[in-house]
Each structure stands twice: as structure tokens, then as C-alpha cells.
Amino acid sequence: MGKTEVVTDEGFRIDGRRAHELRRVVCTVGGESYVADGEAMIDTGNTKCLVRVFGPREPTVRSNVLLERASVVVDFNLAAFSSGERKQKLRQDKRLLEMASLIKSTFEAAILTQSFPRSEIAIQIQILQFDGGSLHAAINTTTLALMNAGIPMLDFVVASSAGFANGTTILDVNYTEESMDVPTLSLAMMPRSGKVVLLNLESRLHLNEFEGVLRLAKEGCTRMYGILDEAVRRN
Amino acid sequence: MEIESTETATTAAALHRVTPGETVTTDASFMRGHGTYAEADVLVATVVGYVERINKLISVRPVRQRYGGDIGDVVVGRISEVGQKRWRVDIGARQDAQLLLAAVNLPGGELRRRSESDELQMRHLLSEGDLISAEIQAFYGDGAASLHTRSLKYGKVCTHLYLRSGSFITVPSSLIKRSKAHFLHFSFANAIFVDVIVGMNGFIFVSKGTGGSNDTKTDNPQQQQQDVLYSNENEPISDDERIAIARVSNCILALAKENELITEPMILQAYEASTQMEAYDILENSQQIVDVAKMNL
Structure with a gap:
């Protein structure tokens, strides 16, 4: 197996998965403490994400008060110890801010914010362990945490990623594959209505392949929905 | 599961758990209550919870939610x-x-x-x-x-x-x-x-x-x-009063830890059950205290 091969001729990937396999997903809904209104943690392979939801509560900052609906405040944080190299977080990391704003707009579409005027729903996301796919791990975990907090939503929001490498589409791209310049498409959708709420592709992908990658990401979302739905029913 | 407009459906629906986006009923004669929204004649749940029905009003009561409040509380x-x-x-x-x-x-x-x-x-x-x-x-x-x-x-x-x-x-x-x-x-x-x-x-x-x-x-x-x-x-x-206050506080927290309703008799029973241990040990032995309290209730 060459170093540049993302998928070997035998059809295996670096972490031993087949091309269209998800990583192992473990969901924990609800926390021990009463600090947060809702809490959830999801392990997707080696990516570990913890989300705490506060609210609807009185806005902590005056400028967050909206007269017609609740404001959604997202704080996205990548722990210093989360990846191989220990790095100090910059105060205004543009990449993290962008993630936060993507997640904010995703959930503003799903939460029934108009039932809580002048309130604030705060979502605190912590990536405790980073192995790629932090955006969709964060979205899936936030969905569970919001449901744990009893915040009304139109539907689940489930997310997944898919990429294209070695002439084949691959599902749920991990960090090693991400750093091998695999074009990765992140997709978040509402599974029951099939509405797409977020579609993010940061590198170039040939139009001929786009359709297949999108279809695979959708397939990943559907599978993820089954896992999340089971987790909230069990809890 | 779908709820029909007949009276017999009530008991079956009593402990039916739904998740957001799930259809509660397709019967257009029902009224939309808390925790639901109407999407073209179909009532859909918005929270994780149990379906409740009062006459023609269907609502979903969430498992957990922030305090809502009522007049007189x-x-x-x-x-x-x-x-x-x-x-x-x-x-x-x-x-x-x-x-x-x-x-x-x-x-x-x-x-x-x-x-x-x-x-x-x-x-x-x-x-x-x-x-x-x-x-x-x-x-x-x-x-x-x-x-x-x-x-x-x-x-x-x-x-x-x-x-x-x-x-x-x-x-x-x-x-x-x-x-x-x-x-x-x-x-x-x-x-x-x-x-x-x-x-x-x-x-x-x-x-x-x-x-x-x-x-x-x-x-x-x-x-x-x-x-x-x-x-x-x-x-x-006095010191004894301080200990009694701490004991009552910890008994209430122990009840909460075990997801028990906090009522006057339960607090009293938990207090009685906790008397053989120090007030600071109560939270670690919450399970035991709550079990004894429930037995004596």
C-alpha cells in the first residue's frame, strides 16, 4: 500500500474501514450536573465532541435581545489537547469563528426560535478529541443536546461528510484522509423532510463526481439519523 | 403510531414517546397543543416527550424542559x-x-x-x-x-x-x-x-x-x-442548627440526584433515613437513603 493511497486496491482505508462505512458512533445523552439544561456527547471514531446547551434563558448580553424570537449563540472550541500537537488557542481563531457561525445558521433554521422572544439559547461546543469531521460531529451532538434540553425543533438535524479519492467516493472522512487533500463535502439535513440545511465543500471537486459524493453524504445522514433517534429514545 | 379520533385510543397514547419531526396524528380534527406544530393537516412533534391528549387537544410533554411557570406558583x-x-x-x-x-x-x-x-x-x-x-x-x-x-x-x-x-x-x-x-x-x-x-x-x-x-x-x-x-x-x-440545615439541604439534593419528587413527606423520610450518617456523607449514599425513605413512606 502506497503512502498516497487513500483507498487500497483491496478496498480498505487507512483506519481499516471500507469506502462506504461510517466510523463507530457512541452517543451519551444527558449529564450528571444540573449546570446545563441539555448535554450530549458523541464519539465518532476518534473524534469526541461534547455539547452543552443553556436556555432558553435571559440573554447575558443586552445586544443579543431580539424582540421577535430567541437568539442562538454558539461557542465553538477546539481543546488544546485535542490533536497530536498541543497548540495554544488564538483569541480570535477565524476558522473556529466560521465553524460557530455555520452551526448557528444551521440550527436557527431548525429551532422554533419564535416561541421564545427576548431569550437566548446558548450552545457550547467542545471538541475534546480531534480526528477529522469536527463540523458534522458538532452538529450531530448539538442536535442531541438541544433535544435533551427540551428545546422545540422542526426536525432532527443530522450531518455527515463524504469525499472522493482514488476514483471512489468515501464516507465519513477522518483526519488522515482530510490531510491527504481529499475533497470533503459536509452535509447537514433534516432527515424526515429531506431538506438540506448546510452544504460545505472547501476544495475543488469535479462536477461529474459531485452527484455521487452528495448522494453518499445523504446516505450517511440517513444512517446517522437512525443512530441519533435510537439514542434519544433510549435516554 | 397514529392516534385515531376514538376514545379508546387515549390509553394507548398515554405513554407514547415521540421525537422531533415525528408525526403525532394525521387526523385534522385535533387541535395543536404545546410541543407540536401543524404541517399541512399533519401534527408533528417538536420535542422529545410523551403524547398527551385532552379531548381534542394534543400536546407533547417534553421529558425535560426549563421552568415554564404558572400563575399562582x-x-x-x-x-x-x-x-x-x-x-x-x-x-x-x-x-x-x-x-x-x-x-x-x-x-x-x-x-x-x-x-x-x-x-x-x-x-x-x-x-x-x-x-x-x-x-x-x-x-x-x-x-x-x-x-x-x-x-x-x-x-x-x-x-x-x-x-x-x-x-x-x-x-x-x-x-x-x-x-x-x-x-x-x-x-x-x-x-x-x-x-x-x-x-x-x-x-x-x-x-x-x-x-x-x-x-x-x-x-x-x-x-x-x-x-x-x-x-x-x-x-x-447554633452548630446543631447549622448541621440540621446542611442535612436537610443534602437530603433534598440526594432526592434530586435519584430523580425523586421533592415533597414534604419525602424530605422528612430522607432526613430520618440519613440520621445514622454525617451530613456530608449523604450525597455519596443518596441511593441508600432514597430507598430507605421510599420504604418508610
């Missing part, structure tokens, strides 16, 4: 802001509640007129960080609650400077059951009295009790209570 809250003719009170709801100056009893009797100087003196009555007990009087259009303390049993329970003879704990509001008495008075051995204010919002204040001796001391009990109402003075508390 006794709540414990913390003053977060002193404003124009009103205080803002954090009661753990989705917005801070309002306590109007016109809705409080001022020292000096009920017939006293409120003057401009009272507005200026507001911070002397209640300032930021003070804990109060109050009753929900009404709701504003946006869902914020309006409180009143127009009864001698309500008012300041502790200030930010002094923990007036007690301690404050919080539990999930879903564990508090609405009952006749939210002001509980316990009397334990060796003439130790502990008062507990159980707010419907899950905020609880445990304090040294008076044991009913308060009313006999003076000719005018009302006047005396009025003056005590806004006082910041700490009463002396």
Missing part, C-alpha cells in the same frame, strides 16, 4: 437588576421575571402610599443578589412572568451580603410537585426547627426555623414581621 428568585419602579428577578425561567414596586409590601403597613422617595429607596429594600420568595401574578405577552410579594409570607429570604440563616439549593423544576404548602416547617429533636421554601422553579431555600415562637413575642406580630421583612441582620445560629 410560589417561586424563589434572585434579584438581577434594579430598574425603574421594578426589579428584575432571575427565577430560572426563559426570561427574568419582573417584580413591580407596586406589587410589594413596603415597611410601614398596607395603607401606606408609595411616593417618589420609595422609588429612590428601592435598592435599600431589595438589591442585586438578594434572594426573595414570591408568587407569579401574571404573564406578559412575551412570556415573561410578573411577580408579587403582597403577603407576609413572601419577601426577602437572604441578601447577597449575608446568607440570612440558611442555604440556597437548586434542583430540576420537574421534580417539584405543586402542592398546598410550599413553605414547609420541620421540627426535629432537641427543639431544632428548619424552614424550607420549595419554589416551583426548583429553587429551594433552607433556613433556620422559628418554630412558631415568632407570633407570641409582641402585641403586633404583623408590625414585627414587616420590619424583619427587609432586615439584613443575621440571627445567631
